[in-house]
Amino acid sequence: MSNLAAVILAAGKGTRMKSERAKVLHAIAGQALLFYPLQVARAAGCGQVSFVVGHQGDEVVEALSDQQVDCVWQHEQLGTGHALLCAAEKFSGFSGDLLLLCGDVPLLTTESVQRLLDLHRREEAAVTVLTARLANPHGYGRIVRDGENVRRIVEEKDASPAERAICEINTGTYVFDADFVFSILPGLGKENVQGEYYLTDVVAAAAAAGRKARAVCLLDPNEALGINDRVQLAEASRLMRQRINQRLMLGGVTLVDPETTYVDQQVEIGSDSLLHPGVTLTGKTRIGQHCVIESGVQVDSSNIADHVHLKSGSVLEGALVGENCNIGPMAHLRPGTELLGHNKIGNFVETKKARLGENSQASHLTYIGDAEVGRNVNFGCGTITCNYDGANKHKTIVEDDVFVGSDTQFIAPVRIGRNSLIAAGSTITKDVPADSLALSRTPQKVIEGWRIKHPLQKKK
Structure with missing residues (x-):
């Protein structure tokens, strides 16, 4: 004792x-x-x-x-x-x-x-x-x-x-x-x-x-220093950040501007990683080696593997990011997101409870939620998994090697078989077998000369 x-x-x-x-x-x-x-x-x-x-x-x-x-x-x-x-x-x-x-x-x-x-x-x-x-x-x-x-x-x-x-x-x-x-x-x-x-x-x-x-x-x-008011709380926070940032730099992490880098006590960062000004890392976050984290990135309670690039303005919460991923700029990875490696999640892409296999990517303007995604899947711009019916959440499953055209909506629950192609502008409401082409579009109607008969009238 x-x-x-x-x-x-x-x-x-x-x-x-x-x-x-x-x-x-x-x-x-x-x-x-x-x-x-x-x-x-x-x-x-x-x-x-x-x-x-x-x-x-x-x-x-x-x-x-x-x-x-x-x-x-x-x-x-x-x-x-x-x-x-x-x-x-x-x-x-x-x-x-x-x-x-x-x-x-x-x-x-x-x-x-x-x-x-x-x-x-x-x-x-x-x-x-x-x-x-x-x-x-x-x-x-x-x-x-x-x-x-x-x-x-x-x-x-x-x-x-x-x-x-x-x-x-x-x-x-x-x-x-x-x-x-x-x-x-x-x-x-x-x-x-x-x-x-x-x-x-x-x-x-x-x-x-x-x-x-x-x-x-x-x-x-x-x-x-004892804490009796908010001024002393802020001063203690500043001194603690200095202490944390010094420890990180002595451990092999580059901080471009330590005064504007905010890292919580429990965060771990591997050597040769680079943090730009304005980065905020909170909770039990772990950053691997050789990572680049650009300005304005916020990461909370997430696990980031080696050789990951987090681009400006991206927000990650409760996410698991595999090695060699590129995230952002302005991406939002919400809790339950798992990227298995070599993924690209581009600008204005949001994920939530989504697991993406290796080499799968969504480059821009896409929402992937409650989804299980295989390897080598490409989501075109504007793709949405429609996972919520107002009462319950439903799952979208996309198997390996699927190409999803732009402006596609998956109405969950739905399963897309491997090596399928989803045509741009489709609304998918039924399962798609492997090796298939799926498209869902209303026929295009063209009325020639209509604008001549119906010119625009400017309001006075």
Whole structure:
């Protein structure tokens, strides 16, 4: 059993967000804020993780339902010390190091937490706090030191002018000796401006008990950025994108303009792929090697194989794209689209729940929905699978080597046999056998001289 556990504070209301949603459920880079400290806790080796929830706690618990974590309630917002005390029962019998993280601090890295843990263990401290040095420390609790020992942490509202001049601030991240902190918490007072139980008072309690209190200062103070309003949310998003884009470029991906390239946390991109400005990749998207993604492309939760070219303005959602495909410009691949490879989906083509075999293509102005398409099929311009009758969806099956002329409508359910030719302008309502020609057109009628007898009259 691990001798390291974590508590993540996620009970705050977040009034300044001016939102109906709990603050920790707001997202940056495609993930809710609360998932970032959870990832750090797990990467640090925490065997047990508990979230303290409060405001809109049911929604927070639901978001964490598949994460194998404990959730405890803080029904009254009585401060950070009270929040940790609410979790005490979950750690009955636990003896080891307790890592405390904030659910609204998404930029903290595993490397910084590991430095915190290393010092805490090396010094055998009762409490070790993660700090940062800021040119403008306004709003933060200040670290009052005596050399290496931290004497106390004073909140700004309770600080003297001299203490407010201190630039080293409390980030809200700690490691505690679990036995010590849970023995101290019930005795904390709330004699302060806020009238709350401050977790920071544990530091002074350690000093009073003759125990060590230590601090580790962040190398990058941006990691301490907490989210309290939409401005800070946007700033954290910008910094996270920088971090993601740097990782991609160091991994062999070319970003023409990283400042205008938006890639979510869970996206994977293979080496030697090229992203033009204005690309947005979201969800659990995977891009293969040697791909080219042009400006304005949006890809969500899709799997793109190697050597794929996504042209400007194309949108892909829940699609599987095989190797050596060319998509767009301005194509729309909707959920359930599967391209098996060497396909062309051209400008203003839309697909949905459509599976296309190798070398099949639709070059322009076509809709293919609820369809099973074989190999080497060509859809002419303006082809439509009419899959919806107002109540139910129906399937179109097109076998290998079929050529579909322009302006064809397939009235599903219908099956087109292999090696068939569908004449342009046809409306196909019945199955077509293999090796057949199918056409459906009304006879063309020509009345010679009609325009002479019926000239156009311009309205005055």
